[in-house]
Amino acid sequence: MTDLLNTPQNIQQNKQVTDYDYIITGAGCAGISLLLRIMKEPPLRNKTVLILDSKMKDNNDHTWCYWEEGYGFLEHLVHYRWQQLNFYADKTKQPLDISPYSYKMIRSLDFYDYAKNLTLKRTKVTWKKATVTEISNLNDCAYVMADGNKHTAQYVFNSILLNEDKYSFHEDNCYKLLQHFKGWTIETKQPIFNPDEATFMDFRVGQEKGAAFVYLLPTSDTKALVEYTFFNEELLDRSSYNLLLKNYLEKYWKLQVDDYTILETEIGIIPMTNHQFRSHQDSIINIGTAGGWTKASSGFTFQFIQKNTASIVAALVEEKHPVTGKGFSKRKFNLYDATLLNVLVNKKMEARDIFHKLFSKQKPQTILRFLDNETNLWEDLKILASVPASIFLPAALHELLFSSKKNKD
Numbered sequence: 001m002t003d004l005l006n007t008p009q010n011i012q013q014n015k016q017v018t019d020y021d022y023i024i025t026g027a028g029c030a031g032i033s034l035l036l037r038i039m040k041e042p043p044l045r046n047k048t049v050l051i052l053d054s055k056m057k058d059n060n061d062h063t064w065c066y067w068e069e070g071y072g073f074l075e076h077l078v079h080y081r082w083q084q085l086n087f088y089a090d091k092t093k094q095p096l097d098i099s100p101y102s103y104k105m106i107r108s109l110d111f112y113d114y115a116k117n118l119t120l121k122r123t124k125v126t127w128k129k130a131t132v133t134e135i136s137n138l139n140d141c142a143y144v145m146a147d148g149n150k151h152t153a154q155y156v157f158n159s160i161l162l163n164e165d166k167y168s169f170h171e172d173n174c175y176k177l178l179q180h181f182k183g184w185t186i187e188t189k190q191p192i193f194n195p196d197e198a199t200f201m202d203f204r205v206g207q208e209k210g211a212a213f214v215y216l217l218p219t220s221d222t223k224a225l226v227e228y229t230f231f232n233e234e235l236l237d238r239s240s241y242n243l244l245l246k247n248y249l250e251k252y253w254k255l256q257v258d259d260y261t262i263l264e265t266e267i268g269i270i271p272m273t274n275h276q277f278r279s280h281q282d283s284i285i286n287i288g289t290a291g292g293w294t295k296a297s298s299g300f301t302f303q304f305i306q307k308n309t310a311s312i313v314a315a316l317v318e319e320k321h322p323v324t325g326k327g328f329s330k331r332k333f334n335l336y337d338a339t340l341l342n343v344l345v346n347k348k349m350e351a352r353d354i355f356h357k358l359f360s361k362q363k364p365q366t367i368l369r370f371l372d373n374e375t376n377l378w379e380d381l382k383i384l385a386s387v388p389a390s391i392f393l394p395a396a397l398h399e400l401l402f403s404s405k406k407n408k409d
């Protein structure tokens with residue numbers, strides 16, 4: 001009898017009437033990437049979508065870089081791309097030809113503007129500036145409280161770390177490193193940069209405060225984004241980042257403060273943790289950093305957002321529950337990430353030496369695929385053979401034995 005009632009027509013009729021089909025909380029990288037993919041998919045064109053953010057999203061608060069083969073979904077928004085990256089562990093420059101990959105840069109303001117303009121043309125999509133205070137499940141749908149108003153939807157895609165998530169993130173016994181950085185977009189008076197080559201990681205800087213490196217991404221012979229990055233537990237005060245950037249430009253690019261103008265600044269803190277963020281709870285699907293899509297051992301998130309939002313949209317088209325990130329592959333890479341965090345947090349080997357060993361022994365393409373969670377077991381073994389077994393095997397074994405305690409989801 002129950003089965004007879006569960007025909008597709010009846011399921012449709014029994015569905016709770018909601019204000020929207022989908023609500024997206026947070027119009028950042030994950031929220032907008034999902035929105036763009038929903039809007040592009042013909043079977044989802046009639047879905048009503050509400051996207052909420054507490055900010056206007058009218059400044060260039062992020063510069064996202066990622067590598068990709070060929071023409072990607074966001075290609076039209078790419079500001080600049082490189083096929084040669086340079087790596088420095090010591091004085092010697094190691095050039096890395098990453099073709100067929102390109103290292104691509106997207107400026108967040110271009111991304112926000114593009115999405116906002118597209119939304120204006122769609123009557124089914126509503127973009128509101130409002131602060132979200134609560135997200136909860138309600139029977140077979142979910143609701144969001146924002147600026148005192150209640151909105152219901154079949155699914156809520158949430159990219160905001162609300163209070164209880166922030167709290168539990170600090171409560172469990174996982175590794176927590178912070179990737180924190182400050183960047184300047186500078187313009188020099190004289191041509192100095194080669195815009196065909198980007199400095200991917202420059203570890204020549206001091207390592208005494210934990211792993212530290214600089215990247216420098218030139219978009220012309222006079223313009224570049226230069227960022228000073230740390231992987232450690234302690235943030236610096238703002239003036240210290242400025243001093244480090246100034247000293248780096250002086251020492252390695254012979255640039256005095258009068259030789260350049262700072263056009264823009266960017267600061268960021270990205271969690272590097274094996275804490276298992278909750279992926280979903282009934283009709284609430286967590287996305288982006290809030291969904292655990294940041295790679296724990298590198299902080300890279302952008303391409304994971306692209307892959308996961310694509311699979312969410314594929315599930316929505318097939319009217320399936322849109323859950324991401326399950327299975328053996330996810331568990332395998334979680335183990336590798338936890339192993340690397342174990343080595344770094346316990347100071348068993350410096351990040352500079354780990355990356356130096358990897359880039360001197362493996363093709364850059366294999367390393368990039370590994371960082372993308374795309375290598376097969378054979379390639380994983382090659383990567384693992386590049387780093388000292390006496391350090392990494394005990395760390396991996398420890399994580400294998402203790403990870404089940406940490407993985408609550």
Ligand SMILES: Cc1cc2nc3c(=O)[nH]c(=O)nc-3n(C[C@H](O)[C@H](O)[C@H](O)COP(=O)(O)OP(=O)(O)OC[C@H]3O[C@@H](n4cnc5c(N)ncnc54)[C@H](O)[C@@H]3O)c2cc1C
Pocket residue numbers: 025026027028029030031052053054055061062063064065066130131132133159160161266267268269270287288289290299300301302303
């Ligand atoms: C400066 C910076 C640069 C980065 N560069 C790279 C990179 O080059 N490559 C890479 O792979 N990763 C990078 N990352 C990591 C990651 O890709 C970004 O953090 C990315 O923006 C994460 O997307 P998200 O949607 O999860 O979060 P966000 O983009 O931060 O979006 C969350 C949104 O939620 C909104 N919000 C928060 N609280 C509320 C609330 N209560 N109510 C309503 N709205 C709210 C915020 O305003 C924001 O718009 C960078 C991170 C930072 C901080």
